Amino acid sequence: MADATSDGLGTERPPSIDALARSLGGTGLPHPLLVDAARSAVARAGRGGSTDAITDVALAEAERLRAGLLQPVVNGTGVLLHTNLGRAPLEVNIDSAYLNLEHDLATGRRGSRQAHVGGLLARACGAEAALVVNNGAAALLVVLAAVAGGQRVVVSRGELVEIGGGFRIPEVMALSRATLVEVGTTNRTRLQDYRDMATDAALLVKVHPSNYRITGFTSSVDVAALAGIGPPVAVDVGSGLLDAACPWLPGGPPAWLSEEPGVRQALDDGAKLVTFSGDKLLGGPQAGVIAGSADLVAACASHPLYRAVRPGGLVLRALQDVALAYLNRTAYRLPFWRLATVPDAELRARAEHLVAGPAPSGTQVTSCAAVAGGGSLPGVEIPSWGVAVPGDHADALRRARQLPVVARVREGTTVINLRSVDVTNDPVVADALAALSK
């Protein structure tokens, strides 16, 4: 039976903890978490701590718990797809309601959760069909298991990559029960290397080395040449640039995007399957997409692993909006593309405006480089402008009053890079700068 001094878990606590927890109510945290903060403060103060001191410690502890909740942040790092900040920024307006997730409204029968978004994404990249899973790693895993489980898969030694978070191609291959056949060398792989090993192979896989670059004495084989060998070719393009021509950007592809492979181009070149992430250059929620020929996509959809990595309605709804934006050629309005294509002059003017307001002395406008991030376009810089504040203010900015501002500190200077800051957040940055100057 719960009573006034029970937390509902059957444990009794002294009223002083309860009173202390109640005094922290202004933080907005649920009572059980405030009890944790109060307990931890009392334990740390030991006997003889003054009530005021304990209250201060408890408040700090409650703030620490609150900062641990998922919340929007201002990304001042200049890394547009920052994995620690959720990669592509999301704008989701999802009303609370049931969803025709697997219900066909035309017939009233059971439908497919992939029919909606899969079809739209396929149309947007020129594939026969597409399937959505939880992330890019799962997309490749499902392809390998469904198309090549128990069979041989040929990969260049130059593409046996590790993507962040412990995703290593040889390990994914082992997990899928496909047998990895390595060809070529780290820096050079030729068409004949693939040909020599292609007999009996279920799949030739090409992995885009998203997060590193091999330069110098190198060669690799392009998708079109691989497609002529015989076995189906699967390409893990990683970043999800739907079309290298960027028809959704009024000005066409920006210069910094020139080396990035497009999904449509890989399919045009003869890839039977292409896999990519939803939250990199596609600009959507965390997801993985398998696009390509209808029969192979269907094989992926009917493999038991797919069931284990299928996305929920929340992700599919958000991804549907993204797919529609590409089909409507309004994808330039997706938050990622909007940030990526703001003219430098505009960033500079915003930086000048911020520096003209209250800020610590010595604060200046700075020209700085941004990057796409998220393991795409290594070494490629996007021109940007920002605000440089002398000293290390990273901690204070993360505790900014309106929203946490995540900034970078280089050689004793804190830089807020505006390439990754939405213009609507400039007042938040201005307020944070003003607070630093106090």
Ligand SMILES: *Cc1c(COP(=O)(O)O)cnc(C)c1O
């Ligand atoms: C990012 C990436 C992955 C992993 O995708 P996640 O969505 O992070 O799981 C796999 N392959 C390549 C080439 C990538 O760039």
